[in-house]
Amino acid sequence: MKVRDCRTVNLVVGDNGSGKTALLEALFLVAGVSPELISKTRVWRGYEGSRFAGTRDDIIQSVFGDLFYNFDLKLKPKINLRGDQKGETRRLEIAYVPTGTKRIRPPSRDGKIRQVAAENIVDRLRFDYNISNHGDFTVVPEFNEEQIVFNSPSDAVVSASFHASMRNPSTGEMASRFSKLSVNFEARRFIETFCSHFPQVRDISLELWGGNPMLYAEVDGIKDRIPLSNISGGMNKFASILLSIAHQRNGVVIIDEIENGFYYERMKDIWKTIINFSNEYNVQLFVSTHSSECISAFRSAIYDSQVKDIKLLRTVMKNNETIVRAIEGGSFINSIDHNIEIR
Amino acid sequence: MPDDNFEKECLLICEGVGDKRFFQKLFLSRGIGGDIEVKSVNENIDGQSGGRGNMGNYLKAVQENENFIENVKIIIIVSDNDEDVNASFLEVQKQLRIADLPVPENVQELVHRRNKKSVAVLMVPPGQIGNLESMCLPAAISKWGLQEELDEWVAATPASTWPLGKQAKVKIQALISAHHKRLPETGFAAHWRSDEQLCTPLNHATFNDVVSFLERVPEMLGR
Numbered sequence: 001m002k003v004r005d006c007r008t009v010n011l012v013v014g015d016n017g018s019g020k021t022a023l024l025e026a027l028f029l030v031a032g033v034s035p036e037l038i039s040k041t042r043v044w045r046g047y048e049g050s051r052f053a054g055t056r057d058d059i060i061q062s063v064f065g066d067l068f069y070n071f072d073l074k075l076k077p078k079i080n081l082r083g084d085q086k087g088e089t090r091r092l093e094i095a096y097v098p099t100g101t102k103r104i105r106p107p108s109r110d111g112k113i114r115q116v117a118a119e120n121i122v123d124r125l126r127f128d129y130n131i132s133n134h135g136d137f138t139v140v141p142e143f144n145e146e147q148i149v150f151n152s153p154s155d156a157v158v159s160a161s162f163h164a165s166m167r168n169p170s171t172g173e174m175a176s177r178f179s180k181l182s183v184n185f186e187a188r189r190f191i192e193t194f195c196s197h198f199p200q201v202r203d204i205s206l207e208l209w210g211g212n213p214m215l216y217a218e219v220d221g222i223k224d225r226i227p228l229s230n231i232s233g234g235m236n237k238f239a240s241i242l243l244s245i246a247h248q249r250n251g252v253v254i255i256d257e258i259e260n261g262f263y264y265e266r267m268k269d270i271w272k273t274i275i276n277f278s279n280e281y282n283v284q285l286f287v288s289t290h291s292s293e294c295i296s297a298f299r300s301a302i303y304d305s306q307v308k309d310i311k312l313l314r315t316v317m318k319n320n321e322t323i324v325r326a327i328e329g330g331s332f333i334n335s336i337d338h339n340i341e342i343r
Numbered sequence: 344m345p346d347d348n349f350e351k352e353c354l355l356i357c358e359g360v361g362d363k364r365f366f367q368k369l370f371l372s373r374g375i376g377g378d379i380e381v382k383s384v385n386e387n388i389d390g391q392s393g394g395r396g397n398m399g400n401y402l403k404a405v406q407e408n409e410n411f412i413e414n415v416k417i418i419i420i421v422s423d424n425d426e427d428v429n430a431s432f433l434e435v436q437k438q439l440r441i442a443d444l445p446v447p448e449n450v451q452e453l454v455h456r457r458n459k460k461s462v463a464v465l466m467v468p469p470g471q472i473g474n475l476e477s478m479c480l481p482a483a484i485s486k487w488g489l490q491e492e493l494d495e496w497v498a499a500t501p502a503s504t505w506p507l508g509k510q511a512k513v514k515i516q517a518l519i520s521a522h523h524k525r526l527p528e529t530g531f532a533a534h535w536r537s538d539e540q541l542c543t544p545l546n547h548a549t550f551n552d553v554v555s556f557l558e559r560v561p562e563m564l565g566r
């Protein structure tokens with residue numbers, strides 16, 4: 001699968017099982033430098049449990065098998081990214097080396113053939129990264145007391161956040177991001193933007209809830225501040241997206257099924273703000289949706305001058321392969337304006 | 344809901360909803376068009392007119408639909424000759440260029456281009472000035488008569504100086520209205536949805552050239 005010339009805002013559509021989420025997860029995986037992100041995406045897809053039992057082979061097949069085409073561990077997945085800033089490239093190749101023996105032939109100085117030695121290899125998975133300006137490095141997941149441990153030797157991460165469709169935003173992560181904005185005197189911008197959408201919320205602050213930091217809101221008609229997540233899942237999600245964008249300056253924010261949790265009439269304004277915020281913080285967006293209403297709202301939120309900065313990526317399953325049809329902003333908008341289905 | 348109905352291998356696109364209903368009725372009447380989906384320009388946009396001048400952008404829009412990409416092999420553009428056969432065909436060619444589609448040099452010629460759908464253009468009435476209404480008028484008069492009366496009446500109105508195609512619209516409108524006792528306001532586009540006895544008869548020879556062309560569609564599709 002190849003996707004070329006991504007834009008500032010990339011809307012991802014396609015049928016169930018056509019590869020939308022896989023595309024977004026692949027982007028997220030290679031943006032980081034640790035396969036630990038796989039554990040995160042597994043949880044977002046509904047897999048539970050962080051302790052594993054069985055042979056290494058069983059665990060590798062269960063936990064990592066779906067990274068491989070048709071679950072065939074012999075077919076190495078490769079993900080390549082090429083950026084347009086400083087020509088940065090990133091490559092991740094995943095390889096499974098099965099249990100076996102490797103023949104070692106000692107070097108011969110006199111031309112005589114010596115006994116061939118054998119080295120036992122325990123099956124293992126390798127994540128080989130190549131990142132321009134950082135070089136090559138390999139991460140091998142280790143199995144330690146029924147847990148998988150990842151050691152990443154590099155910090156060459158792309159600033160990227162992933163909003164999964166079925167996951168509530170992490171209150172701790174939101175608190176941490178808010179705190180960073182607050183330290184840099186940028187929290188007010190976030191608060192004002194948020195409150196302009198939801199005027200019943202007068203202010204947002206960081207408080208402790210049972211000893212844990214959490215965003216609280218001052219709400220009309222309620223005498224005490226209450227956790228933001230108690231007011232509305234949609235509000236909490238919106239706050240989480242804005243905080244991600246502000247946090248990932250010059251990076252990437254990935255949002256799977258953005259429409260979930262938002263009232264349809266709010267979608268246009270939500271889109272406007274998300275697009276404005278992403279421009280302000282120079283953040284590239286990859287956003288998937290199933291919703292026709294959401295696409296119409298997106299179109300209403302776009303100014304003519306922004307059309308060149310958007311792209312539609314439609315994943316299509318064809319002959320058991322995922323392909324991506326890329327539609328430029330002008331054609332995308334024209335099709336919406338003619339009420340032609342483009343999902 | 345956005346239009347996703349591009350299931351057939353041949354897509355016939357005409358200027359307006361009246362033309363669309365005519366072709367749908369013609370297919371039923373003549374037992375043809377099984378492979379043909381009929382659409383009209385801007386039919387999915389409330390309050391937006393169709394017309395030849397909007398074909399290019401409409402054609403660009405439909406080309407992004409996944410069902411169109413997967414299913415459609417041939418596009419047939421239908422347009423009126425109006426007062427100038429050549430100028431009207433040139434305008435259709437211009438719209439095809441806007442849509443980045445193959446451009447036929449001649450009417451009813453099927454042209455192909457790599458990675459694009461094949462295209463043919465059907466101008467109506469074939470080889471004559473006029474429009475769909477002027478093509479339908481002989482059929483309507485064969486059913487309801489009144490040719491002389493219509494000619495005399497138009498001659499007595501401001502329409503007497505209008506082009507023949509526009510006069511034909513006036514005449515057929517009058518005939519349809521005069522035979523729709525329950526709803527005299529019924530227009531040309533709407534009358535194709537009326538009962539058979541209130542419709543312009545589609546077995547008339549005036550439609551034979553159009554039917555002959557459309558009967559070639561299976562052959563164009565390689566059947």
